Amino acid sequence: MNPSLTLGPNLFHWPAKQRIDFxxxxxxxxxxxxxxxxxxxxxxxxxFFDDVHLPAVAERLERAGKTxxxxxxxxxxxxxxxxxxxxxxxQEGRDLEVNNTAALLHLKDRPHRIxxxxxxxxxxxxxxxxxxxxTHFSLLPELPRATIARLGEKARELGVGVEVQVFGxxxxxxxxxxxxxxxxxxxxxxxxxxxxxDPDGMTLKTMDEKPFLTINGIQTxxxxxxxxxADLDDMRSIGVTHFRVMPHTCDMIAVTRAFDDVLAGRVDVxxxxxxxxxxxxxxxxxxxxxxxxxxxxxxxRVTEMA
Amino acid sequence: xxxxxxxSRLGAGPGGFAFAPPLPLFLLNPILKRIVHRIAVQNPDMFxxxxxxxxxxxxxxxxxxxxxxxxxxxxxxxxxxxxGRRNPPPHAARISGKFLDLLTLMDTEQDGDALFFxxxxxxxxxxxxxxxxxxxxxxxxxxxxxxxxxxxxxxGRAALNALRRAAENAQKRKGAK
Amino acid sequence: xxxxxxxxxxxxxxxxxxxxxxxxxxxxxxxxxxxxxTNARNFVGLNFTPEEMENSIRYAHEGGTKVLITLNTFPxxxxxxxxxxxVDLSARLGADACIVADIAVxxxxxxxxxxxxxxxxxxxxxxxxxAIEYYVREFGVKRxxxxxxxxxxxxxxxxxxxxxxxxxxxxxxxxxxxxGRCSLTTYVTGQSxxxxxxxxxxxxxxYERADDGSMSTILGDYMIDRFGPEExxxxxxxxxxxxxCDARDGGYYAFEEPVSLNASNMLPDLITAGVHAFxxxxxxxxxxxVKKVVAAFREAVDSIMAGQEPKLADLIALTEGQKQxxxxxxxxxxx
Numbered sequence: 001m002n003p004s005l006t007l008g009p010n011l012f013h014w015p016a017k018q019r020i021d022f023x024x025x026x027x028x029x030x031x032x033x034x035x036x037x038x039x040x041x042x043x044x045x046x047x048f049f050d051d052v053h054l055p056a057v058a059e060r061l062e063r064a065g066k067t068x069x070x071x072x073x074x075x076x077x078x079x080x081x082x083x084x085x086x087x088x089x090x091q092e093g094r095d096l097e098v099n100n101t102a103a104l105l106h107l108k109d110r111p112h113r114i115x116x117x118x119x120x121x122x123x124x125x126x127x128x129x130x131x132x133x134x135t136h137f138s139l140l141p142e143l144p145r146a147t148i149a150r151l152g153e154k155a156r157e158l159g160v161g162v163e164v165q166v167f168g169x170x171x172x173x174x175x176x177x178x179x180x181x182x183x184x185x186x187x188x189x190x191x192x193x194x195x196x197x198d199p200d201g202m203t204l205k206t207m208d209e210k211p212f213l214t215i216n217g218i219q220t221x222x223x224x225x226x227x228x229x230a231d232l233d234d235m236r237s238i239g240v241t242h243f244r245v246m247p248h249t250c251d252m253i254a255v256t257r258a259f260d261d262v263l264a265g266r267v268d269v270x271x272x273x274x275x276x277x278x279x280x281x282x283x284x285x286x287x288x289x290x291x292x293x294x295x296x297x298x299x300x301r302v303t304e305m306a
Numbered sequence: 307x308x309x310x311x312x313x314s315r316l317g318a319g320p321g322g323f324a325f326a327p328p329l330p331l332f333l334l335n336p337i338l339k340r341i342v343h344r345i346a347v348q349n350p351d352m353f354x355x356x357x358x359x360x361x362x363x364x365x366x367x368x369x370x371x372x373x374x375x376x377x378x379x380x381x382x383x384x385x386x387x388x389x390g391r392r393n394p395p396p397h398a399a400r401i402s403g404k405f406l407d408l409l410t411l412m413d414t415e416q417d418g419d420a421l422f423f424x425x426x427x428x429x430x431x432x433x434x435x436x437x438x439x440x441x442x443x444x445x446x447x448x449x450x451x452x453x454x455x456x457x458x459x460x461x462g463r464a465a466l467n468a469l470r471r472a473a474e475n476a477q478k479r480k481g482a483k
Numbered sequence: 484x485x486x487x488x489x490x491x492x493x494x495x496x497x498x499x500x501x502x503x504x505x506x507x508x509x510x511x512x513x514x515x516x517x518x519x520x521t522n523a524r525n526f527v528g529l530n531f532t533p534e535e536m537e538n539s540i541r542y543a544h545e546g547g548t549k550v551l552i553t554l555n556t557f558p559x560x561x562x563x564x565x566x567x568x569x570v571d572l573s574a575r576l577g578a579d580a581c582i583v584a585d586i587a588v589x590x591x592x593x594x595x596x597x598x599x600x601x602x603x604x605x606x607x608x609x610x611x612x613x614a615i616e617y618y619v620r621e622f623g624v625k626r627x628x629x630x631x632x633x634x635x636x637x638x639x640x641x642x643x644x645x646x647x648x649x650x651x652x653x654x655x656x657x658x659x660x661x662x663g664r665c666s667l668t669t670y671v672t673g674q675s676x677x678x679x680x681x682x683x684x685x686x687x688x689x690y691e692r693a694d695d696g697s698m699s700t701i702l703g704d705y706m707i708d709r710f711g712p713e714e715x716x717x718x719x720x721x722x723x724x725x726x727x728c729d730a731r732d733g734g735y736y737a738f739e740e741p742v743s744l745n746a747s748n749m750l751p752d753l754i755t756a757g758v759h760a761f762x763x764x765x766x767x768x769x770x771x772x773v774k775k776v777v778a779a780f781r782e783a784v785d786s787i788m789a790g791q792e793p794k795l796a797d798l799i800a801l802t803e804g805q806k807q808x809x810x811x812x813x814x815x816x817x818x
Contacts, residue, residue: 075661076611077632085613102613105620119663121557121678124587142666142675143559150560173665173722176610176632179737183730205727207699207709207734212726213667215737222670288673294703295670351535355498355528426715428692434527434685441528444769445498 001065002260003033006163008116008138009040009071009097010247011171011216013196016049022247023057027064029253031260032245035061038071038088040099040117042178042217043081044191069095074117075174075218076102097138104132111135116165116244117174121147123154136161138244141170141226144292145238152239161241166228167255167276168246169201169214169221170286170295179215188218199249211283222295224286227276229262230269230301231290250279269301331373331388338375341454342386346379348446348453353381355442359435362398365389368405379439399431399439406473412443413451413470489788490753491760493551493650494777497529497767502539504774505548509781512549514582515539515766516680520562521569522553523606523662524766525680537576549579553766555604557585557663557677567591574599582628583607584663589622602650603627606663606677612644619647626650628762632659635749635812639756648759654776655764657744657808660722667721671703683707683720690716700724709734717741742808747780747795749812751787 007026010019026035037058039050058068076085082102089096089106098104099115109132116138120126126137137160139148148164155162180202181191195202201214201221214221225248228235232243243263245256258275261267267275276285288297346353353360356379363385366375376395378385389395401408407426429436443450455466494510496502505513516522518530531539540550552573558566566588573581574596581599583589584606592599605628609615618624626648629638633651642649665676674681689701696712700719707719717723723741725734744764746753753761761784763776783793 074664076614082611082613100611100614101607101609101617102611105613105617117664119557119585119677121585122560122563122587124558124563124590125585126560128586128590140666142669142677146561147559147678154560170670172667172670174661175659175738176630176661177659177738183728183735183737202728202730204737206706207725207727208706209727210705212705213670215728220667220738289669292673294673295666296704297673351499354532357528359527429690433688433690437526437685438528441498441526441767445500447500447503 001033002031002263004242004263005032005256005260006034006242006244007032007036007252007256008165008168008244008246009036009038011041011219011221012199012201012247013042013045013048013193013217014199015196016053018199019049020053020057022252023061025253026256027061027066030256032066032256034067034069034242036069036071036097037061038097040071040074040115041219042195043073043078043084044188044193046084067095069097069113071097071115072099072103074099074115075176076100077176098134104129108132113161114138116140116163117171120151123150126151126154126160127158130158130160134160136163136242138163138165138242141165141172141222142289142295145231145234145290146292148235148240148290149238152235155241156239162239163242163244164228164235164240165226165244165246166232166235166259167226167244168248169224169283170226170289171219171221172213172295173220175218175220178217179220180217183215222286224284224296224298225281226287226289227273227285227298228287228290229259229272229276231287232259232263232269248281250281254279273301331390334373334388338386338388339384341457342377342379342384344453344457345450346381346384348448349450350381352442352445353379355445356438359398359432359438362432362435363396364435364439365394365397365400366408367400367402368408369402370404379442397431399429399433399435401427401429401436403427404476406469406476409451409469410473411440413449413473487754487788488757488759490758490784491549492777492780492784493760493762494773495655495763495766495768496539496773497524497526497765498770499531499535499539501766501768501770501773503542504770505777506543506546508774508777510548510777512551512579512760513543514551514553514762516553517569517572519565519569520678520680521556521558521566523555523604523676523680523682524553525556526767527685529767533572533576536572536578540576540578544577551580551582551602552578553582553604554588555582555584555606555663556680557606558587559678563587567595570596570599580625586621589618589624593622600625603647604663605630605652608661608663610661612641615641615645615647619645626759628652630661631657631744633812635752635756638753638758638812642757649757650760650762651746651753651758651812652744652764653746653750653753653761654744654780655768657742657764658722658739660738665722671705671721683718688719744808746809746812747783747793749809750783750793753812754784754787 039046061068097113097115099117111133113136114134178188180195184194195217201216203211204213205211211223258272262272286298289295360380364377373388376389455462491511493512494505496513496515502513516530543550580602582602582604584604601624603618603624610630615627628650631652669675672687676682687703691699698716699706699709702719707724710716722738726737786793
């Protein structure tokens with residue numbers, strides 16, 4: 001098992017059975033050290049899985065030796081969401097990840113993690129939050145290497161963890177409006193959970209048929225999948241302590257094993273990347289953000305090493 | 307190089323520019339030179355606002371007039387002259403539109419935004435340079451159109467008022483569609 | 484009827500000339516930014532040099548208008564100094580408040596300029612009483628600019644639960660994406676809205692015309708919209724574009740339609756709800772727009788306070804795409 005490899009929270013509305021099967025396989029077959037659980041995108045989804053199955057799934061993962069972290073809502077507006085968040089933050093003895101400032105009010109001075117959807121751009125904000133109990137920071141996907149390096153340096157000083165997403169679609173925007181419902185000419189109130197039809201997100205194309213973005217309820221994601229396998233060593237050298245792989249419908253056991261193999265040096269980057277490209281993912285791989293370029297860019301490793 | 311826009315919406319028609327300028331181009335240029343120098347003297351900050359884009363050449367193309375205007379808003383090398391439609395000189399950006407619409411853009415008494423972001427003005431080439439020019443032109447207290455009109459005394463002012471009224475009517479007619 | 488508190492009219496100023504127009508038209512406060520990445524409208528040719536800011540603050544104060552300086556982006560690690568310098572400069576020039584989003588910037592003001600009012604920008608995405616209270620407790624935030632997603636009754640309820648003033652948008656460019664949590668521009672161009680203040684930057688914009696007379700607006704490598712020969716083209720802002728998906732025939736406004744918020748009809752409700760300030764959007768709009776909109780709302784607010792019917796000038800012509808909406812304020816049905 002690899003303590004530096006993590007499985008981020010599932011952003012999509014998969015049926016309960018699919019989720020249970022997925023996490024059972026992760027428990028049994030995946031080398032990830034930490035698994036993030038919990039609904040991040042839409043409070044309407046919680047009755048289907050979180051409210052019923054989360055405790056059993058968490059227990060199964062913990063028995064397999066995984067650290068379980070409970071993630072939380074990125075957007076908190078209505079009373080129900082605010083109440084859920086307040087109850088969630090009262091949990092004792094659990095590792096909690098914050099994705100909205102509202103939770104910071106509840107968790108001040110108690111240990112907690114900062115999620116990859118909360119705006120931490122600089123060392124001063126990192127210090128401030130660490131001073132109030134933040135022990136671990138998952139970074140925003142758009143941060144370039146130079147910014148991550150400074151944050152990594154500060155994190156070393158503070159003794160906190162730094163986690164970067166290395167696989168999967170990148171979150172680009174959030175809204176109060178549900179764009180999945182909108183695509184089907186409905187609203188959030190009568191959505192009929194149409195987001196469940198797109199387990200990796202709904203593709204949005206330009207008027208000239210070029211796939212561009214992906215919709216997942218209130219969230220807009222990249223069409224491309226992040227692949228930072230070639231940058232793992234570099235990130236380690238600048239202070240990144242954990243590498244996050246985001247759940248998709250492709251073979252996540254194969255994905256997590258490929259990343260583990262490269263991290264452990266059992267397999268070189270070229271071989272690891274080839275494995276990712278055998279998974280039948282229709283979308284292109286991207287690595288632009290890390291390089292301070294347009295996020296949708298892919299810069300082949302050969303180009304950089306030349 | 308920006309290409310020549312072709313659009314039926316920009317063709318001259320009823321309600322467009324009312325008189326055909328009779329002057330050969332070489333007679334216009336000294337006047338244009340005076341105008342641009344006057345604007346520069348009255349609005350020195352405007353050129354700072356342009357930043358690197360002040361070195362750029364802009365082609366202003368009032369499609370319902372038989373010539374175009376060629377502008378370089380560089381305080382150290384001001385250039386403003388009339389050029390023919392055939393073989394337009396090199397330029398970073400071209401702004402095409404009916405004369406009255408272009409006047410509206412230059413005349414900060416009126417809101418040029420609706421025009422700027424609509425098909426009534428067509429921008430080709432360096433969009434950033436044009437946005438910058440527009441922002442710089444907007445940062446003046448006394449509308450440039452008025453300063454220019456003043457240069458020609460009371461007839462100038464009267465002409466500007468007539469043109470403003472014509473522009474407003476053209477806008478209303480568009481809005482009514 | 485309870486005595487109504489007169490709300491402040493907060494008006495945008497993209498250039499010194501626009502600021503003077505706003506002051507002259509009766510704004511209670513103007514908001515503006517510097518020519519760098521510290522504000523989220525870091526557009527070419529827009530905003531103020533330090534000298535222009537100094538002169539403008541003087542002009543505004545002489546006219547009885549406050550100046551609020553927008554420092555609402557997020558300093559990237561290693562570059563925080565610039566934001567701190569802009570805070571120091573703003574304090575030195577006598578600005579009446581700084582509008583901020585980043586925790587580090589708020590903390591810097593609290594620790595170094597305790598007399599400087601902190602307003603929480605919409606970029607902080609504080610849409611719940613808990614989030615707002617966090618900023619009030621930590622930094623002494625005096626006013627929060629509400630995200631454009633709340634109904635009047637939600638605002639009324641919110642006001643009961645939070646210890647600071649509330650400012651709502653009432654006119655201008657309308658969007659329902661959460662501000663301050665968007666990296667769409669970075670995905671397409673490499674420039675970041677939060678770090679560079681760039682949103683669909685003009686340098687990456689192209690207008691392309693096809694043989695059939697249609698016009699495409701393009702940002703970077705992506706067609707953001709396509710307009711038929713009779714349609715009015717718009718600037719290619721990503722969240723206002725038209726896109727395709729399997730669930731729809733043809734292109735549709737996947738995120739937002741290019742409409743403008745115009746809450747002039749809701750002013751009386753907002754005033755009785757206790758909103759402290761009304762914000763007009765438009766730092767990138769022309770001086771003429773500023774003058775007309777500010778004058779119209781000045782007249783409207785003053786009339787309502789005097790118990791008279793407001794004369795609402797027809798503001799439709801100034802709205803984007805010449806279509807307007809009351810946005811979220813009336814009902815939650817848009818969600």
